[in-house]
Amino acid sequence: MDERDVQILKAIADLETGSIERVSEATDIPVSTIHYRLNNLRDAGVIRNDLYDLDLDELGLGVTVVLEVLTSYDHGHEAMGEEIAEIEGVTQVFFTMGETDFVVIARLPDSDDVERLISDFEALDHVDRTNSTFAVARELDTTRPLQQYDEGSLVEALTEE
Secondary structure, eight states: OOHHHHHHHHHHHHHTOOOHHHHHHHHOOOHHHHHHHHHHHHHTTSOOOOOOOOOHHHHTOOEEEEEEEEEOOSSOHHHHHHHHHTSTTEEEEEEOSSSOSEEEEEEESSHHHHHHHHHHHHTSTTEEEEEEEEOSOOSOOOSOGGGGSOHHHHHHHHSOO
């Protein structure tokens, strides 16, 4: 990846669109070059899809629950993580170091589903305990983490010299 690739990815994040024409206008990189580079980034696995972002509040999944999960698994964290990921409403699962084994984010329609979510965790054999936090407000919830970086910092950290 080089500086132009970073410029393209940063523009996509900032503009919140994959429109090659808009990215070209913002970066002064020719449309054909952007198209070529995006295809290369897809082939390299950097770009995984072309999905539309959703406003989960408007969609009806406005309840966010953050769970710390303590387990007594004996078959590897990958298998336990897969079991957790299968619970309806779970959107992110992180295996962590420290007292907590997993940190989980769930997006749900309402408080009734929070009760169902906790019951689903309790039904897993190797889950000893959960600590659930109900998010009152989202101050930042981005699917575009590059927005949180300065382009120069990204170029320095991500490009090959």
